[in-house]
Amino acid sequence: MKIKDALKEQNGSYILEKLLNKDKAWLFLNDNLEVPKEYFEIQNKIKSGYPIEYIFEEVWFYGDKFYIKEGVLIPRDDTEIVVERAIKLINEKCKMKNEKCKVIDCCTGSGVIAIEIAKHTNAKVTATDISEKALEVARKNAKLHGVGIEFKKCDLFREKADILVANPPYVENFWQKPNEYEPDIAFFGGEDGLDIVREIIKKAVKFEIKNIILEIGYSQKKSLSEFLNQFECKYEFFNDLGGRVRGVEILFG
Ligand SMILES: C[S@@+](CC[C@H](N)C(=O)[O-])C[C@H]1O[C@@H](n2cnc3c(N)ncnc32)[C@H](O)[C@@H]1O
Known part of the structure; x- marks a missing residue:
């Protein structure tokens, strides 16, 4: 799958930003590249009901970023x-x-x-x-x-x-x-x-x-x-x- 197609998926942009350690602008400028295989593993985990916040151990609240982990x-x-x-x-x-x-x-x-x-x-x-x-x-x-x-x-x-x-x-x-x-x-x-x-x-x-x-x-x-x-x-x-x-x-x- 190309980045441009992943960007159309729910959470696609966020997952790629995190996985590749790049910002949105970089993703748009390089949207012909293939996504890494971990992208599919993460999307499948989310589809199975696992919260995305636990995957990346972060959550935004009141405009601030916080650490979070499974069980909390x-x-x-x-x-x-x-x-x-x-x-x-x-x-x-x-x-x-x-x-x-x-x-x-x-x-x-x-x-x-x-x-x-x-x-x-x-x-x-x-x-x-x-x-x-x-x-x-x-x-x-x-x-x-x-x-x-x-x-x-x-x-x-x-x-x-x-x-x-x-x-x-x-x-x-x-x-x-x-x-x-x-x-x-x-x-x-x-x-x-x-x-x-x-x-x-x-x-x-x-x-x-x-x-x-x-x-x-x-x-x-x-x-x-x-x-x-x-x-x-x-x-x-x-x-x-x-x-x-x-x-x-x-x-x-
Ligand atoms: C709805 S969560 C709220 C967490 C956080 N304040 C928030 O707003 O995201 C409720 C919290 O209460 C804690 N809790 C449940 N029973 C408790 C008790 N008897 N005494 C102290 N904390 C308790 C749970 O461990 C959980 O972290």
Whole structure:
């Protein structure tokens, strides 16, 4: 197959740029050359359901490149709206404090939320996950981006903070994962998907954390409102660009 034909295929340009270590312009200028045989192996792997992000061990999030590897959730664009909201809230709150704001990114996975917060605010960031594999990737990403984050392996979190941010597992157990290579533990949150979300909120109350921002699923607004109504708090759901509910911001006290 010639480069010019591969360029018409899905992911063709990206795969060739990576394999040949050349840019798009070079590919167009040399589009009569044959593609290397590895090109077909990679396309077949992707067609069999293996995520392209794991093949090249990279993923883009919030305009930045991150390291990723099999067994750790691939960050999704949907989460960028949570990051945006968190950065805005943290910068507002931090302005009012003399000392640094303390932020926890619970369920950090590859660390993308914690790292973007560390890059765009002057908060002191702690990131937690129960998976050692995720923390390994997150630590590597923090190093790549030159930010100081305290990583902790634990069940949810175990300390006080000014603001808690999380993209926890919130998928209903009956759903099928998008592929078999990302871990179950990153997706499933019980029958209605909200088991871990509820735990996070209860724990935040215990540690007197006043501000929480959580990513949630499209259909969880009603059940989560019912749960939140038992606490003395204000809350506001926020939507993605398509108008679907993607998260909730909660204020206690
Ligand atoms: C949906 S992923 C989010 C990853 C990352 N924050 C992102 O947005 O791409 C959820 C993460 O929660 C972690 N996790 C699941 N249960 C946990 C628990 N009880 N305590 C801490 N982390 C947990 C998983 O290992 C996974 O990395």
